[in-house]
Amino acid sequence: MKQHIYESRVRYAETDAMGFVHNSKYLVYFEEARTDLVRAAGYPYSKVEAEGIIFPVSEAKLEYKKPIGYDVRFRIVTTIAYMRHVSVKFNYTMLTDDDTVVCTGSTVHAALDRNTLDFADVPDRLREVLQPYVEPRR
Amino acid sequence: MKQHIYESRVRYAETDAMGFVHNSKYLVYFEEARTDLVRAAGYPYSKVEAEGIIFPVSEAKLEYKKPIGYDVRFRIVTTIAYMRHVSVKFNYTMLTDDDTVVCTGSTVHAALDRNTLDFADVPDRLREVLQPYVEPRR
Amino acid sequence: MKQHIYESRVRYAETDAMGFVHNSKYLVYFEEARTDLVRAAGYPYSKVEAEGIIFPVSEAKLEYKKPIGYDVRFRIVTTIAYMRHVSVKFNYTMLTDDDTVVCTGSTVHAALDRNTLDFADVPDRLREVLQPYVEPRR
Amino acid sequence: MKQHIYESRVRYAETDAMGFVHNSKYLVYFEEARTDLVRAAGYPYSKVEAEGIIFPVSEAKLEYKKPIGYDVRFRIVTTIAYMRHVSVKFNYTMLTDDDTVVCTGSTVHAALDRNTLDFADVPDRLREVLQPYVEPRR
Numbered sequence: 001m002k003q004h005i006y007e008s009r010v011r012y013a014e015t016d017a018m019g020f021v022h023n024s025k026y027l028v029y030f031e032e033a034r035t036d037l038v039r040a041a042g043y044p045y046s047k048v049e050a051e052g053i054i055f056p057v058s059e060a061k062l063e064y065k066k067p068i069g070y071d072v073r074f075r076i077v078t079t080i081a082y083m084r085h086v087s088v089k090f091n092y093t094m095l096t097d098d099d100t101v102v103c104t105g106s107t108v109h110a111a112l113d114r115n116t117l118d119f120a121d122v123p124d125r126l127r128e129v130l131q132p133y134v135e136p137r138r
Numbered sequence: 139m140k141q142h143i144y145e146s147r148v149r150y151a152e153t154d155a156m157g158f159v160h161n162s163k164y165l166v167y168f169e170e171a172r173t174d175l176v177r178a179a180g181y182p183y184s185k186v187e188a189e190g191i192i193f194p195v196s197e198a199k200l201e202y203k204k205p206i207g208y209d210v211r212f213r214i215v216t217t218i219a220y221m222r223h224v225s226v227k228f229n230y231t232m233l234t235d236d237d238t239v240v241c242t243g244s245t246v247h248a249a250l251d252r253n254t255l256d257f258a259d260v261p262d263r264l265r266e267v268l269q270p271y272v273e274p275r276r
Numbered sequence: 277m278k279q280h281i282y283e284s285r286v287r288y289a290e291t292d293a294m295g296f297v298h299n300s301k302y303l304v305y306f307e308e309a310r311t312d313l314v315r316a317a318g319y320p321y322s323k324v325e326a327e328g329i330i331f332p333v334s335e336a337k338l339e340y341k342k343p344i345g346y347d348v349r350f351r352i353v354t355t356i357a358y359m360r361h362v363s364v365k366f367n368y369t370m371l372t373d374d375d376t377v378v379c380t381g382s383t384v385h386a387a388l389d390r391n392t393l394d395f396a397d398v399p400d401r402l403r404e405v406l407q408p409y410v411e412p413r414r
Numbered sequence: 415m416k417q418h419i420y421e422s423r424v425r426y427a428e429t430d431a432m433g434f435v436h437n438s439k440y441l442v443y444f445e446e447a448r449t450d451l452v453r454a455a456g457y458p459y460s461k462v463e464a465e466g467i468i469f470p471v472s473e474a475k476l477e478y479k480k481p482i483g484y485d486v487r488f489r490i491v492t493t494i495a496y497m498r499h500v501s502v503k504f505n506y507t508m509l510t511d512d513d514t515v516v517c518t519g520s521t522v523h524a525a526l527d528r529n530t531l532d533f534a535d536v537p538d539r540l541r542e543v544l545q546p547y548v549e550p551r552r
Contacts (some may be wrong), residue, residue, distance in 0.1 A: 023195040027162035057161040117408035153431035300441035
């Protein structure tokens with residue numbers, strides 16, 4: 001199984017008055033990690049949307065382990081928990097350079113027709129490029 | 139048990155290119171609902187922080203039921219799932235004016251000493267004002 | 277000339293690690309003030325867009341006078357500096373409850389056809405409802 | 415005179431329902447460009463803050479030239495218009511890969527003592543590293 005690594009650092013605008021990253025911003029980081037995975041896999045999300053399919057989040061879970069502040073470098077390890085006909089679940093682990101786990105989480109996405117908002121099949125081409133990231137069944 | 143109702147409407151800046159509210163913004167709405175509850179209960183979060191306690195989110199779960207777009211009015215019904223020595227769990231149900239459920243979710247918060255970031259007891263005064271919102275055990 | 281008053285308070289997610297509202301959020305506040313004006317005037321921006329016209333910002337200026345933190349209540353006084361065939365300029369003054377000026381600014385908007393992104397005339401109906409807010413020429 | 419180049423691409427969360435980057439996000443991009451400059455120059459902003467000086471924005475101007483959407487790559491060319499005892503002005507030009515100007519702007523920053531919020535001198539060490547980016551007087 002492949003794992004995707006996305007690297008970035010905390011922007012000032014992502015911190016709040018506690019001095020750390022605001023809890024909502026991790027969903028933005030996970031989105032960046034996820035879209036970086038599909039881009040790296042050769043099928044950017046912009047192309048998916050251009051073909052009339054959107055992948056809104058239907059469920060999200062986050063466990064915040066350790067606060068981090070401005071300018072801290074981090075990486076997110078992304079894998080795919082499962083891939084079904086109309087849905088995909090991603091798992092994320094976010095770590096700092098010294099391997100401290102900052103946050104873990106998951107998002108479930110449903111494939112929808114952009115115009116009708118009806119469920120749609122995950123496009124074959126996307127399914128192919130995502131397959132290597134799917135975790136083995138336990 | 140009391141329920142707290144927070145009312146607002148979708149800002150343009152909260153939408154994304156799909157035309158609906160971005161998935162990360164619901165955590166901001168839940169935060170508004172939660173802080174509106176403690177403000178209404180007579181103990182604003184700004185005062186909690188001034189007394190040296192912060193309440194960062196340690197866990198969050200969201201189920202996105204229905205996309206909503208710019209300018210849509212909504213309300214969030216907030217209750218408290220439990221209140222322990224150092225943690226509190228809030229439940230949220232977000233609905234539009236026609237009672238459609240848009241999103242449900244929960245957040246768990248740990249009380250921390252602002253300076254040391256060690257666990258702290260939930261302040262008694264806060265505990266008192268939150269008590270009426272605690273759901274009965276099932 | 278009419279002035280429009282928009283009232284709100286600072287959300288936690290709008291603060292940054294300095295402890296005050298992040299500089300980019302004032303543009304979100306101005307947007308709220310502006311769309312609240314057109315809503316109050318009887319022609320909500322959602323309707324403008326539904327009729328195929330968008331009003332992106334073409335210029336913005338901000339003068340930050342005084343930092344404000346979480347939960348501070350404020351109001352924004354909005355007027356219209358000018359209204360031309362294809363553009364409108366709004367002026368904003370943001371104040372706290374004790375009449376301290378927090379931030380002043382302006383935004384210029386061009387009317388564009390949503391599909392072609394070509395310049396379009398400001399719709400007559402919008403022009404009518406905005407007229408009372410236009411500042412007299414000096 | 416040196417110019418600083420910051421490169422990034424548009425995140426999904428930065429777009430709005432018009433399909434393009436929201437007008438407030440350019441101030442976040444400019445902030446990233448500016449802090450990337452001081453980091454590259456050897457004096458990261460996190461260190462400036464740790465030494466008790468903050469640099470809030472006191473003025474900002476933006477001219478939006480061309481809308482850009484999700485995933486578009488861009489670069490921001492940053493220079494310094496002037497550097498005074500207690501203030502610094504940055505100029506920004508944001509371009510896409512085909513050299514189209516997307517947005518231009520400037521921000522003025524005042525050096526403040528973090529605790530008292532009184533004006534402070536721009537620290538000598540920061541002054542030194544910024545000097546090469548100051549535009550020649552015309």
